[in-house]
Amino acid sequence: MRYIVINLRNFIKDYTGIFFIVILCQLVSVLLMFFSFGVYQNFLNETNNAVNGSSLDENEYEGYHNFQVKNELPQNAEIYPANLSKFYDEVIDIVGEKIYTIYTECKNNIDISMEYRDGKLLFPQEFEYNIRKYFKWDFGRSFTDEEFFNGEKVCIAPSGCCEEFFDPEIHSFFDDEKGVSVPYDYPYKAYQSDDKWYVNIEGTEYECIAFFDAFNKYYIPYNNMPDKIKLKQLPIVELKYQLTAEENHKMQELYNQYFPNMADDFYELTLVDNEKIYYYNTNMWISVLIAVVSSINLALIINYVLARRRKSLAIFRIHGCSANKARRIYVLEIMLILNVVFAVCLVLWIAFLLPLLGRIFEYMEGAFSFKAYVLIYLCYILISYIFMNVITVKYVHNQPVDLLQRR
Amino acid sequence: MILKYGIRDFSRNLGFNIFVIIQITLVFITCVFTSSSVSQNLKYYNAFADILDGEGYCASPYINKLHRIIPSTEIKDNKRFSDYGDYFENVVAVHQIIATGENGSENPYPQKTFAYDGCLIYDYKPIMDNGEWLSDVKSESNLLHAVISPNHYGLKVGDIIKQEFSTSQDSICLDVKIVGMMKDGAKLFGATSDNDKISTVGGTTNKLTAEMLFSNYYSDIAGKPAFVYNLDELEQYEISYITEQKMLIPFRDNLTEISQAEEALDNFTIGAIPFSQIKKNTLSEIRKQIIILISIIVGLFMLTIVSIISFTAISTHKKLKDYGILYICGGRWKQCAFINFIVIAVDLILSSFLTCFVIQAMKLIGLLNNTVVMFTLNESLICLGVSIIIILVSLIMPIIIIGKTQPREIIKSNE
Structure with missing residues (x-):
C-alpha cells in the first residue's frame, strides 16, 4: 500500500499535465457511461411502448379496433370447434397481451365470448355485473374461470328458453306478415332434472348455471364444444393496442390457415409506426457506441499510464519484487484512481446531471435504481480489472533489462 | 522527408x-x-419547409354530388382556379393512375399507385430497403421508373415490367423499371385510404403536423404493393391521373386577395388548415x-x-x-x-x-x-x-x- 501511495504521489508531482488529462478523460468517460446507459434504457422503454402500440382506448384513438374479416361466411361453411380451440391458442401466441376480447358468433344463437386475462382466454368478468345493471339477471351466476377454461359442461342461457322465466310479452317478436306477436322460438329449450336446469346443445347436455334477459344468446366455454356447432362469422379479435406489421401479417396468415378461402379481405387497421421504432433503435445504437468509445478511451489511458511505469517496474524487479507482487501494486494503483473517479462521477451524476437529463429523457430517472448503479459499478470494475491484469502481465513478465531499454 | x-x-x-x-x-x-x-x-418538415413558410392551406378536394373526386385535369388546367384568378401555384398532392396489363388485360401486378412531383420527389425520400429513390434516377426514353413496396410478386430492384396506362387520347404501353424498394411501413404522402387523420385531426386544428401528412404504407394491409411514379415522367407520355385526397395549396407569392383565395378554397375543398398552424405544430x-x-x-x-x-x-x-x-x-x-x-x-x-x-x-x-x-x-x-x-x-x-x-x-x- 505504501508503494501505491508513493507511486501516485510521484505521478502527480512529475507528470501533472498528463495526470490531469488522465483524470479528465476518466471523469468524462465514466459520466458518459452513465449517460449512455440512461439513454439506452430510455429508448428501450420508448421502443417497447411503440412496439406494444398506442392504446386503443376509444376515447383517445379514432380508428378501427378489431382484427376482423370483411368476407361473409359461405352458407355451407363448416368450421369445427376443435380447430377453433387451436386457433385461439395461436392467436394468443401471436398477439397475446394486445387482445381485449375475442368474439365468435355461431349459428342457433350460440356465442363464444372471451377476454384475455392472466395469460388465458376467460369469460368476461364484467358480464354478470353489466347484465344485472343494464338488463335482467334472472337466475344463477356467471362462469368461474376454472369452469370456463377447463371446458366444463355449463352454460349461461337466455331466460326465454326456460319455462320458469319465459314471459310471452318479453320473449316474442312482432311478425309483420301475421300482424301479431309471436313467441320467440328458442333452438334449445331448458329442462329441469334433480333441481337443476339443463339444456341440450347439439347433442351435448349443459347445466344452465344462469338465465339472463338481454339478448337471446347461449354462452358456452370454448374448450370442449359440441362438434356440430357451426360458425355464423369468423372470430373477431378486439384489440387493446395497435399491432405491428409483423403481428398483422401473422394474424392474416393464421386466418387463412384455419379458414382457407374464407379470409382474404380484412378491415384496415392502423399499425404501429415502424419508423418510430427504427428511430428509437438508432438512438439505442448511439448510446451503445458512446459507451464503447468511452471504454476504449479509458483503456487507452490505462495502457499509457502503465507504459509510463516500466522504468520503476524494472527497478522494483531488480530489487526482488516478484512479478505477481508488481502486478498487484500497479493494478491496485489504477483501481484506486478508478474507484475515486467513479465515486466523484456518481455524486456529480446523481446530484446534477440526472435531474437535468431526467427532464429531457422521460424514462431515464426510473432506469437508475440502486441495482442499476451496483450493476454499472461491477461491470466497470470487473472489465477494468480484467483489462489491467492483461496489460500488466504483459509488462511484469518482461525482463528488467528489456523494460529499461525500451523507449 | x-x-x-x-x-x-x-x-x-x-x-x-x-x-x-x-x-x-x-x-x-x-x-x-x-x-x-x-x-x-x-x-417531414424539410419536405415542405419552403411551402409552409408561405401562405396557404392544407385541404382535401371536394367530392361533388356524384361522389366523384374532381379530376386532376381541372386543377391542372386551372379551370376551377381560373374562376377566381390565379391564386394558387405548385399544389402538392398525391395523384393516382390506372395501370393495366398489356392490351387492357388484367394487371398481373395489381398495385396501389402514387404519382408525385416537386418536393415530394426531390425533398422527401421514404425509408428505402434497397435501390434508389426517384430523385436519384435519370429519365430514360420509353421507360418509366417506379419505386415499390415489398411485394409477393417476386419483383425486385432492376426488374422491368410492361404496363399499360390510360392517356388523354387512348392508352400507351410502356416498360416500367423498378429502381428502388421501400421498407414495409415506409411513410408516403397520402398513403392511407381514409382521410381520418387530416379531416378528423383537422377538426382539432391545433394538432396537425407535417409528419401526419404522411402515413405508413403496409402492403399486407392495403392488399397490394405501392408503386410510386414520378409525375413528370408520366406527363411526358400524357398519362392520365386523378388527384386524390389531401393537398397542400400554397397561395401565389405576394398575393393580396387572400380572402378571395380563401373563398375559392371553400368552394372546392374541405377541412382546410392554414400552413402557419401546421408549421407551428411541426416545429413544436x-x-x-x-x-x-x-x-x-x-x-x-x-x-x-x-x-x-x-x-x-x-x-x-x-x-x-x-x-x-x-x-x-x-x-x-x-x-x-x-x-x-x-x-x-x-x-x-x-x-x-x-x-x-x-x-x-x-x-x-x-x-x-x-x-x-x-x-x-x-x-x-x-x-x-x-x-x-x-x-x-x-x-x-x-x-x-x-x-x-x-x-x-x-x-x-x-x-
Missing part, C-alpha cells in the same frame, strides 16, 4: 495507432448514426425531439474532444524523446508537430475507409435494417468536420505539450 518520418513513426507505433484508428472509426460511426437520427426528425414537435438529440450531441462532442485530446497528448508524450533527438539533428518543434500531424492524417484516412467498410458491412449483415441510418452527403460532411477538429488538435497539442521545453531537458529526463 517529413512525410517519410511520419509514415515510419506510424509503423513503429502500430499497436497504438490501431487503437487510435478504431477509436476514430467508432467516433465517425457514432456521428453518422446521430446525424441520421437528426435527419429523420427533420425529414421537432423542438421536443431535437432537445433530446442535442443532449446526445453534446455528450458525443465531449467524448470526441476528450478522445482526441487524450490520444493526441499520449501520442505526443510517447514521442517526446524522439522529437528531442530530431531537434538536435536539425529539426524544429513545428516540424515535429507536423510529423505528428502526418501520423494522425494517416489514422484519419484509414479510419475513413474503415468507417465506410463497417457501415456497408453492417448494412449487408442486416444490422441496420431496423434503423434510420443512412450514409449521405450530410453524414460525410459531419465526419469531415470531426476530422478537421482532430487535425487542428493534433497540430496544436504537441506545441502545447512541448511548450518552451529545451530538447536537452527532454533527452536527459528519466523517462
Whole structure:
C-alpha cells in the first residue's frame, strides 16, 4: 500500500499535465457511461411502448379496433370447434397481451365470448355485473374461470328458453306478415332434472348455471364444444393496442390457415409506426457506441499510464519484487484512481446531471435504481480489472533489462 | 522527408495507432448514426419547409354530388382556379393512375399507385430497403421508373415490367423499371385510404403536423404493393391521373386577395388548415425531439474532444524523446508537430475507409435494417468536420505539450 501511495504521489508531482488529462478523460468517460446507459434504457422503454402500440382506448384513438374479416361466411361453411380451440391458442401466441376480447358468433344463437386475462382466454368478468345493471339477471351466476377454461359442461342461457322465466310479452317478436306477436322460438329449450336446469346443445347436455334477459344468446366455454356447432362469422379479435406489421401479417396468415378461402379481405387497421421504432433503435445504437468509445478511451489511458511505469517496474524487479507482487501494486494503483473517479462521477451524476437529463429523457430517472448503479459499478470494475491484469502481465513478465531499454 | 518520418513513426507505433484508428472509426460511426437520427426528425418538415413558410392551406378536394373526386385535369388546367384568378401555384398532392396489363388485360401486378412531383420527389425520400429513390434516377426514353413496396410478386430492384396506362387520347404501353424498394411501413404522402387523420385531426386544428401528412404504407394491409411514379415522367407520355385526397395549396407569392383565395378554397375543398398552424405544430414537435438529440450531441462532442485530446497528448508524450533527438539533428518543434500531424492524417484516412467498410458491412449483415441510418452527403460532411477538429488538435497539442521545453531537458529526463 505504501508503494501505491508513493507511486501516485510521484505521478502527480512529475507528470501533472498528463495526470490531469488522465483524470479528465476518466471523469468524462465514466459520466458518459452513465449517460449512455440512461439513454439506452430510455429508448428501450420508448421502443417497447411503440412496439406494444398506442392504446386503443376509444376515447383517445379514432380508428378501427378489431382484427376482423370483411368476407361473409359461405352458407355451407363448416368450421369445427376443435380447430377453433387451436386457433385461439395461436392467436394468443401471436398477439397475446394486445387482445381485449375475442368474439365468435355461431349459428342457433350460440356465442363464444372471451377476454384475455392472466395469460388465458376467460369469460368476461364484467358480464354478470353489466347484465344485472343494464338488463335482467334472472337466475344463477356467471362462469368461474376454472369452469370456463377447463371446458366444463355449463352454460349461461337466455331466460326465454326456460319455462320458469319465459314471459310471452318479453320473449316474442312482432311478425309483420301475421300482424301479431309471436313467441320467440328458442333452438334449445331448458329442462329441469334433480333441481337443476339443463339444456341440450347439439347433442351435448349443459347445466344452465344462469338465465339472463338481454339478448337471446347461449354462452358456452370454448374448450370442449359440441362438434356440430357451426360458425355464423369468423372470430373477431378486439384489440387493446395497435399491432405491428409483423403481428398483422401473422394474424392474416393464421386466418387463412384455419379458414382457407374464407379470409382474404380484412378491415384496415392502423399499425404501429415502424419508423418510430427504427428511430428509437438508432438512438439505442448511439448510446451503445458512446459507451464503447468511452471504454476504449479509458483503456487507452490505462495502457499509457502503465507504459509510463516500466522504468520503476524494472527497478522494483531488480530489487526482488516478484512479478505477481508488481502486478498487484500497479493494478491496485489504477483501481484506486478508478474507484475515486467513479465515486466523484456518481455524486456529480446523481446530484446534477440526472435531474437535468431526467427532464429531457422521460424514462431515464426510473432506469437508475440502486441495482442499476451496483450493476454499472461491477461491470466497470470487473472489465477494468480484467483489462489491467492483461496489460500488466504483459509488462511484469518482461525482463528488467528489456523494460529499461525500451523507449 | 517529413512525410517519410511520419509514415515510419506510424509503423513503429502500430499497436497504438490501431487503437487510435478504431477509436476514430467508432467516433465517425457514432456521428453518422446521430446525424441520421437528426435527419429523420427533420425529414417531414424539410419536405415542405419552403411551402409552409408561405401562405396557404392544407385541404382535401371536394367530392361533388356524384361522389366523384374532381379530376386532376381541372386543377391542372386551372379551370376551377381560373374562376377566381390565379391564386394558387405548385399544389402538392398525391395523384393516382390506372395501370393495366398489356392490351387492357388484367394487371398481373395489381398495385396501389402514387404519382408525385416537386418536393415530394426531390425533398422527401421514404425509408428505402434497397435501390434508389426517384430523385436519384435519370429519365430514360420509353421507360418509366417506379419505386415499390415489398411485394409477393417476386419483383425486385432492376426488374422491368410492361404496363399499360390510360392517356388523354387512348392508352400507351410502356416498360416500367423498378429502381428502388421501400421498407414495409415506409411513410408516403397520402398513403392511407381514409382521410381520418387530416379531416378528423383537422377538426382539432391545433394538432396537425407535417409528419401526419404522411402515413405508413403496409402492403399486407392495403392488399397490394405501392408503386410510386414520378409525375413528370408520366406527363411526358400524357398519362392520365386523378388527384386524390389531401393537398397542400400554397397561395401565389405576394398575393393580396387572400380572402378571395380563401373563398375559392371553400368552394372546392374541405377541412382546410392554414400552413402557419401546421408549421407551428411541426416545429413544436421537432423542438421536443431535437432537445433530446442535442443532449446526445453534446455528450458525443465531449467524448470526441476528450478522445482526441487524450490520444493526441499520449501520442505526443510517447514521442517526446524522439522529437528531442530530431531537434538536435536539425529539426524544429513545428516540424515535429507536423510529423505528428502526418501520423494522425494517416489514422484519419484509414479510419475513413474503415468507417465506410463497417457501415456497408453492417448494412449487408442486416444490422441496420431496423434503423434510420443512412450514409449521405450530410453524414460525410459531419465526419469531415470531426476530422478537421482532430487535425487542428493534433497540430496544436504537441506545441502545447512541448511548450518552451529545451530538447536537452527532454533527452536527459528519466523517462
